Amino acid sequence: MMDGTVLVADDDRTIRTVLTQALTRAGCKVHATSSLMTLMRWVEEGKGDLVISDVIMPDGNGLEALPRIGKLRPGLPVIVISAQNTIMTAIQAAEAAAYDYLPKPFDLPDLMRRSARALDQKRRAVVRKAEPRDAADDLPLVGRTPAMQALYRLVARVMNTDLAVLITGESGTGKSLIARAIHDFSDRRTLPFVVAQASDLAGVDGPVTLLSRVRGGSLVFDEVADYDDDTQARIVRMLDVPGDKAARIMATSQADLSARMDAGAFRRDLFYRLGGVTLHVPALRERVDDIPLLADCFLARGERDLAGPRRLAPDARDLVRAYSWPGNVRQLENTLRRLMVTSSEAEITRSEVEAVLGNQPAMEPLKGGGEGEKLSASVSRHLKRYFDLHGGALPPAGVYQRILREVELPLIEIALDATAGNQAKCADLLGINRNTLRKKITDLDIRVTRRRKLM
Numbered sequence: 001m002m003d004g005t006v007l008v009a010d011d012d013r014t015i016r017t018v019l020t021q022a023l024t025r026a027g028c029k030v031h032a033t034s035s036l037m038t039l040m041r042w043v044e045e046g047k048g049d050l051v052i053s054d055v056i057m058p059d060g061n062g063l064e065a066l067p068r069i070g071k072l073r074p075g076l077p078v079i080v081i082s083a084q085n086t087i088m089t090a091i092q093a094a095e096a097a098a099y100d101y102l103p104k105p106f107d108l109p110d111l112m113r114r115s116a117r118a119l120d121q122k123r124r125a126v127v128r129k130a131e132p133r134d135a136a137d138d139l140p141l142v143g144r145t146p147a148m149q150a151l152y153r154l155v156a157r158v159m160n161t162d163l164a165v166l167i168t169g170e171s172g173t174g175k176s177l178i179a180r181a182i183h184d185f186s187d188r189r190t191l192p193f194v195v196a197q198a199s200d201l202a203g204v205d206g207p208v209t210l211l212s213r214v215r216g217g218s219l220v221f222d223e224v225a226d227y228d229d230d231t232q233a234r235i236v237r238m239l240d241v242p243g244d245k246a247a248r249i250m251a252t253s254q255a256d257l258s259a260r261m262d263a264g265a266f267r268r269d270l271f272y273r274l275g276g277v278t279l280h281v282p283a284l285r286e287r288v289d290d291i292p293l294l295a296d297c298f299l300a301r302g303e304r305d306l307a308g309p310r311r312l313a314p315d316a317r318d319l320v321r322a323y324s325w326p327g328n329v330r331q332l333e334n335t336l337r338r339l340m341v342t343s344s345e346a347e348i349t350r351s352e353v354e355a356v357l358g359n360q361p362a363m364e365p366l367k368g369g370g371e372g373e374k375l376s377a378s379v380s381r382h383l384k385r386y387f388d389l390h391g392g393a394l395p396p397a398g399v400y401q402r403i404l405r406e407v408e409l410p411l412i413e414i415a416l417d418a419t420a421g422n423q424a425k426c427a428d429l430l431g432i433n434r435n436t437l438r439k440k441i442t443d444l445d446i447r448v449t450r451r452r453k454l455m
Contacts (some may be wrong), residue, residue, distance in 0.1 A: 001026060001027040002023070002026040002027050002028050002112075002115065002116050002119055003027055003028070003047035003119065004028055004029070004050060004119045005028065005030070005031065005047060005048050005049050005050075006019075006023050006028050006029070006030050006048065006049070006050045006051075006052060006115065006119075007030075007031050007032075007033075007039055007042050007043070007047065007048040007050070007051045007052070007053075008020065008023075008030060008031070008032040008033070008052050009032075009033050009034070009036060009038075009039040009051070009052070009053040009054060009057065009062065010032075010034065010037070010051075010052075010053070010054040010057075010081070011034045011054060011056075011057055011058055012054070013034070014433060015054075015081075016032040016033075016034070018108065019032070019052060019111075020032050022108060022112060023112075023115070025063065026112060026116075028119075029302055030060070031047065031048065034057070034058065035057065035058070035059055036053075036057040036058075036059050036061075036062060037059050037060070038063060038068075039051070039053065039065075040068070040069075043069055043072055043073055043076065044072055046073075048076065049076070049119055050076070050077050050078075050079070050115060050118050050119050051069065051076060051077070051078040051079070051080065052078075052079045052115065053065075053078060053079070053080060053081070054080075054082060054109075055080060055081075055082040055083075055084060055089065056082070056083075056084070062080060062082075062293065063080065063089075063092050063093060063098075066078055066080075066097060066098055067097075070097055076214040077099035077100075077117060077118040077401055078098050078099055079098065079099055079100045079101070079111070079114060079115065080098045080100070080101045080102070081101075081102050081103075081104055081106055081111070081216045082102075082103060082104060083103070083104040087152045087155065087181060088262075089103075089152075090149070090152035090153050090155065090156045091152075091155070091156050091159070091181075091185045093156065094156035094157065094159070094402065100114050100118065100119050101153060101156070102114070102149075103144060103149045103450070107146075115165070127431070142290060142294055142297055143287060143289075143290040143293070144153075144289060144290060144293065145282075145283055145287040145289050145290050146262075146286050147282040147286060148282065148287055148290060149183060151279060151280070151281065151282070154206040154277070154279055155178065155181060155182055155279065158182065158277050158279075159181075159182045159185050160186050160187050161188040161277075162246070162248065162249075163276035163277050164249040164250065164273060164274050164275065164276035164277070165179070165248075165249075165250045165251075165276065165277050165279060166250075166251050166252075166257070166274050166275045166276075166277070166279070167179055167250065167251070167252045167278075167280075167281060168252075168253050168254075168256075168257075168278060168281070169252075169254070169281030169282070169283070169329070170282050170283050170326075170328055171254055171327065171328065172199060172284075172327045172328035172329055172330030172331055173281040173282065173283050173328045173329060174281055174328075174329050174330075175252040176195070176222070176252060177427065178279060179195075179220045179250045179252065179282055180189065180193065182218070182248075183217070183218040183248070186218075186248070188216070188217050188218055191214075191215060191216050191217030191218070192213060192215055192217035192218075193217055193218050193220075194210070194212055194213050194214045194217065194218070194219050194220070195220045195222050196210055196219060196221050197222060198226065198227045198228070198231045200423045201227075201231050201234045201238075202231075202279075206234065207234055207235075207237070207238040211238065211247065214247040215245060216245030216247060216274060217248070217380070218247065218248040218250060219248065219249055219250070220250045220251065220252065220275070221235065221248040221249075221250070221251040221252070222251075222252055223252055223253060223254060224251040224252065224253050224257070224274065225253045225254065225255035225257055225260055225265075225266060226271075229267065230266045230388060232266070232270045233267065235273075236267065236269050236270050236273065239273050249273075249274065251274045253329065257271055257274075257275070258271070264450065278377070283325075283328055284325040284328045284332065285324050285325060288321060291321045291325070291332070291387035292317060292320075292321055292346055294329060294332055294333075295317070295320055295332065295336060298332065298333050298336045299311065299312070299318075300335060300339070301339070302336065302337055302340040303340075309346055310339070310340045310343060310346060310347075310348055311346065312347070312348050312353075313347050313348060313349050313350060315349075315350040316348050316349055316353045318350075319350055319353050319354065319357075320332075320353060323357060335353075335357065336357055338356055339352060339353065339356060340438050342356075379407075383403070405444065408440065408444065409444050410439060411430075412430070412437070412441065412444065413424065413446055415430055415444070416441075417446055419449035420435070420450065421448050421449050422450070423437055423441075423448070
């Protein structure tokens with residue numbers, strides 16, 4: 001049960017109704033309005049223990065009202081909900097000292113949990129006036145999917161801390177853009193942003209010269225897994241003697257540094273110095289719903305740069321969305337730029353997209369634990385260890401079914417999660433009959449949770 005009075009401000013009547021019903025059932029008193037002016041009047045009158053507010057309202061901007069709310073009621077937490085699903089919204093909400101931020105469509109149980117936490121504790125964040133960001137439109141960090149929204153929130157939380165940040169993800173996912181965003185929206189934004197390569201640390205004066213360039217700004221070690229042992233040791237020594245103006249340390253890596261460390265290919269002391277906070281940038285195939293958004297972003301940018309409007313035909317858009325994009329966002333951008341140059345008409349056809357993608361790999365090989373290792377090789381190592389554990393004797397009979405179950409169970413669970421519990425979509429994804437999937441769910445005792453999204 002929750003206790004307190006919640007002020008809900010949203011111009012969508014459905015959302016006001018759903019939130020009012022859910023919060024009332026949970027034990028709260030609720031005042032709901034579609035007007036920012038009414039919300040501010042309630043705040044001034046001392047009403048409410050929690051505010052849940054949309055950003056764009058008919059009579060004002062919820063984010064811009066946050067500093068005033070903080071000044072009037074310093075202990076009043078505000079949860080911002082918004083259909084503007086860019087990293088800028090999360091950062092602006094953090095800068096304006098919102099208690100929390102959720103994108104639309106939001107998960108209602110998740111919002112209820114966050115509301116309960118907000119009612120249980122007082123907000124301690126210091127209110128800072130958000131500064132306008134002229135470069136916002138140039139950030140291709142677009143995403144409505146839960147994975148990207150979680151990343152945005154984490155970026156907003158860590159940007160003004162001194163913690164080291166390790167940014168992981170496949171090539172082309174935008175790791176360097178995340179590092180740049182952390183710097184550009186932090187208190188260090190007026191100081192240098194330096195991306196270091198292994199060659200920058202060479203020689204006796206390499207580390208000293210590098211730190212003098214940074215001058216207390218942000219220092220990023222790019223693809224740090226590729227550094228040899230000597231370079232890694234130089235970084236450790238450099239970080240142990242930071243000097244008067246310590247730099248904000250970040251690193252990017254395609255490789256699994258933990259696996260590299262276990263294999264003896266990456267220094268343990270450096271791993272722990274770099275891993276204060278780890279941010280994982282999801283692959284494009286892990287956030288399929290963002291592909292059309294990114295495509296539109298790149299087409300609009302290309303229209304400015306190439307002086308000609310272009311759009312994807314509906315069936316071409318479907319193909320772009322369905323492609324696996326092993327090169328991720330960078331490959332998507334390069335492909336669309338090429339299509340904008342080579343397409344003869346304003347509408348890019350499916351056949352034109354097929355012609356470009358036909359010469360590119362459909363997907364990367366499935367990988368296991370080792371860097372570049374195929375899944376089959378990883379399974380082979382696992383099975384060899386399993387047989388070796390029996391000390392020369394054979395394992396109990398029935399190995400085939402036991403191993404298939406070990407692989408089948410996580411595969412179906414992950415596929416169900418990826419399709420939000422929709423068994424018809426999951427069966428299509430796996431390429432099996434729907435009845436077969438139902439039988440396997442029963443046999444493997446898999447719990448299916450159908451996620452519901454509030455539009």
